[in-house]
Amino acid sequence: MCCNINNDLDKCYMERALELAEYAASLGEVPVGAVIVHKPTGNIIGEGWNKRESDKSPLAHAELMAIENASKKLGGWRIVDSEMYVTLEPCPMCAGAIIHSKLDRVIFGAYDKKSGSVCSVQKMFAFPYNHKPEVAGGVMEEQCSTLLKVFFKELRRKKKENGLHWDKSMSMAFKRASENGD
Numbered sequence: 284m285c286c287n288i289n290n291d292l293d294k295c296y297m298e299r300a301l302e303l304a305e306y307a308a309s310l311g312e313v314p315v316g317a318v319i320v321h322k323p324t325g326n327i328i329g330e331g332w333n334k335r336e337s338d339k340s341p342l343a344h345a346e347l348m349a350i351e352n353a354s355k356k357l358g359g360w361r362i363v364d365s366e367m368y369v370t371l372e373p374c375p376m377c378a379g380a381i382i383h384s385k386l387d388r389v390i391f392g393a394y395d396k397k398s399g400s401v402c403s404v405q406k407m408f409a410f411p412y413n414h415k416p417e418v419a420g421g422v423m424e425e426q427c428s429t430l431l432k433v434f435f436k437e438l439r440r441k442k443k444e445n446g447l448h449w450d451k452s453m454s455m456a457f458k459r460a461s462e463n464g465d
């Protein structure tokens with residue numbers, strides 16, 4: 284179920300998700316990006332990036348923002364004939380939202396051993412819910428995980444440099460990085 288796929292089309296959409304993740308990093312957010320693709324047209328109908336610090340909300344994950352955008356674009360809550368590309372394995376909240384939104388498939392980049400809930404910690408799409416999206420992991424894994432590693436490395440460097448004087452959002456992100464063991 285958690286197979287690696289690496290065709291050109293998948294890479295193309297994952298590259299867009301990576302751009303969104305980089306945008307998140309430029310805002311001081313942990314870099315995660317997501318896009319939703321409408322399969323019949325190949326169009327991107329939803330985009331999102333992690334903005335938990337900006338929104339001051341634990342709900343502000345890239346996947347939920349992309350789902351919100353796509354459902355507005357389609358004019359309904361069912362995001363049918365569509366797939367999500369996301370740079371990091373979805374957490375349990377986002378995996379639940381993906382089931383509810385009826386997406387056909389999720390393609391993710393880096394595995395998340397601490398809270399990834401479609402392959403790593405558990406496999407939510409294998410449970411007997413009324414909708415079971417397909418999943419493929421490890422697409423452009425190297426680029427997706429490098430982006431996260433570089434971000435956390437930079438946070439640690441800033442902390443060392445600035446000691447107690449660095450800003451609060453960085454401090455919170457660093458705390459998370461430490462918790463994640465990065």
Ligand SMILES: [Zn+2]
Nearest residue numbers: 344374376377
């Ligand atoms: Zn999530």
